[in-house]
Amino acid sequence: MTILLTGADGYIGWPTALRIAAQTDDRVVGVDNFARREWVEEVGSTSATPIATPEERLEAAKEVHDLHNLSFVEGDLTDKSFVDELLEVHEPDTIVHTAAQPSAPYSQINGERANYTQHNNLQATRNLLWGLEEHDLTDTHFIETTTTGVYGAPEFPIPEGGATMENQGESDDVPFPAMAGSWYHLTKSHDAANMRLAHKQFDIPISDVRTAITYGTQTAETAADPRLATRFDFDYYFGVVAHRFCAQAIAGYPTTVYGKGEQRKPFISLEDAVEGLARLALSDPDERPDDHVVYNQVTRAISIVEMANTIADVGDEFDLDVSVEHFENPRDEDETHKMEIENDRYMDLIGEQRQDFTEGVRDVLETLVEYEETITAHEDRFLPGVLDDWEKEGDAADETELSYEGDAAEEAEPTPDAN
Template sequence: MRVIILGGDGYLGWPTAMHFAARGHDVVVVDNYLRRLIARQTSSEALMPNPNLQKRAELFEAISGHKIRVEIADCTDYRFMQRLFEEFRPEAVVHYAEQPSAPYSMIGYDEAHQTLNNNLNATFNVIWAVLEHAPDCHIIKLGTMGEYGAPNVDIPEGWIEIEHRGRKGTFLFPRQAGSLYHTTKVLDTDLLWFYVRTFGLRVTDLMQGPVYGLSTPESDLDERLLPNFHYDDIFGTLVNRFLVQAVAGVPLTVYGKGGQVRGYLNLNDTLQCVDLAMNNPVDRGELRVLNQFTETFSVNELADRMVRVGRQLGLDVQAKSIPNPRKEPEEHYYNPDHSGLLELGLEPHYMTDEVLAEMLEQVRKYKDLIDVDMIMPRVVWNEASKEESGVV
């Protein structure tokens, strides 16, 4: 298939590009290096140095024989998007190209405005490029489980049937995100739904949980092909932060009570999910929402496992609670459905002790590059924690 991957320099975009190219698809990646720019501006650089996209594509082709076409361009530039979609006529587009950091989106007006503008305009341009130049193209959009928040009821996959005053209707499940970044994802979903029901686009919106891992069959070919690994407070995920803290011998920082539960998945499962979505396209006029994660953990459960596995490897690992910089429930009910992707054929890779140990060993190789000053939260949007944490 002819596939465009937007955000192809990113943590998920780059392994996805290699995965599809290795399976014989015709792949174009687009990226404007926004993440690299923000990482430099906020001193949040990735642990391992990642060659630029052009160099990685050349290296991947030299090793595997599979070509990936690279376009360094901004998805919010509609003239560029028009030219690309008109010329390439994609059958599928995977849209990862957004500013994905919740803390960054909460720094202040400029960062919030940039996140809102970038994310909504990128999605809007994908919609219009498809409408005008490739109306049959299947849009595979990365949303987030964070769109739903943590409601006190079960979370279905996107849709809920409501009975109200004796009448029934089906609606998008009510969403209540906990950051401006997550709110842009809610707005993306609404935009997509409007254009699906009005102009018959075909869209799969993947509500993804936090992804962990670096190894994929293609990224293991050469360490210069590894995806980016951030562990700082801006781009770093909880799993990456704990891995680095365990290796560096500094306590794992549990935000608040640590009862926050999320649905996680292995990077290899993201690749499977996007592949399954692409190979099982929806009909025109359908918005399919799939919850994309394989297992749930609380922060405390993850910390306990990291302590246990880290100690088995001879690391000095402890956990400690710090004031929660985020405004979020720290103990809550959480029961989201996630059968849709399993029904399509997803075979989960779970976070076993072996997988954790492998990730710790991978990070241990780069121990000398760890900068522990990048880890503690610098952005606080929980008023109650501000004074306690000393961040204003």
């Protein structure tokens, strides 16, 4: 048996590869082209945690966890010839597809990056799905991390996948309409539609794992050795709001809440996200649904202001004087939107939540205090234009500098990772 995991160099991909390899004797083959490292460098930032090379990571996995079933292949999934060779050589029984350009703000910078994001993400997924059909591998379980961002922010509770539509007295179950708010999130909406079509046409078993904003710096496996650490981005483009707020706290800045900040966003810990993907990947072929199934990979929705206040409270444990500051919101949005999202299917999968938000913040701050110099050296990357003139003594930033290319960092999600 072989499990292929794409995006194996990424934030979620790498710890998922370790978790899967630690729980099976099957071969686990990681795939990546290191583009995420290039994208972050391009925007002038870096991972707070040092990232080892694949060779160093594999060696550490053998030494620390006795994992001899984990290997790595470098390649670009947008190259169909590479994907064809990959499938021919390894004939995977399961594919865990976490590879993508995952940043909404990055995709919004300009048309070039919007085009790149959509080509990169959609082409990779299409190549894999069509590759399974063309290489007679349609029994392969295809698992992809999409995003809860495909749902947008409707006023009604978000279902786990589809919805029921009524018209003229008749009703039917239909896919949830794509309400994504960025060029990145739309790639995942298109991926969801393409996976549904691939299941209908090719009968490929599909698990569409719609991953929420993910927080945390480590899992049980990555914490065992510094060489096994996953990346941690804290900049405006690739650092999700929780991580950016934690980094701001480390550097002595306030957490920057837009408007009231009462709008709720879906969150999940890295530990819980990894566990869900591992359980799907290792599910018994005779017991898993031979169908197209959507999972809302989220444990609960948290408001931006609650998140900021939690970081401030936990910061006291690390002698951090964290203030919560509210800024004029440059976006047109409901600052009190109370998101509700169903997750029964996902919670049945993992059984119970393994790390709540407070524990996750403690985990993040404990890690980041060790890398304070890296964070402060890149503090201008937190939120360009908002914190540039902030006085650490407590003077307020000039509110005329709040808008940055019309987008807000709260929209960034690190769901899948670079292919």
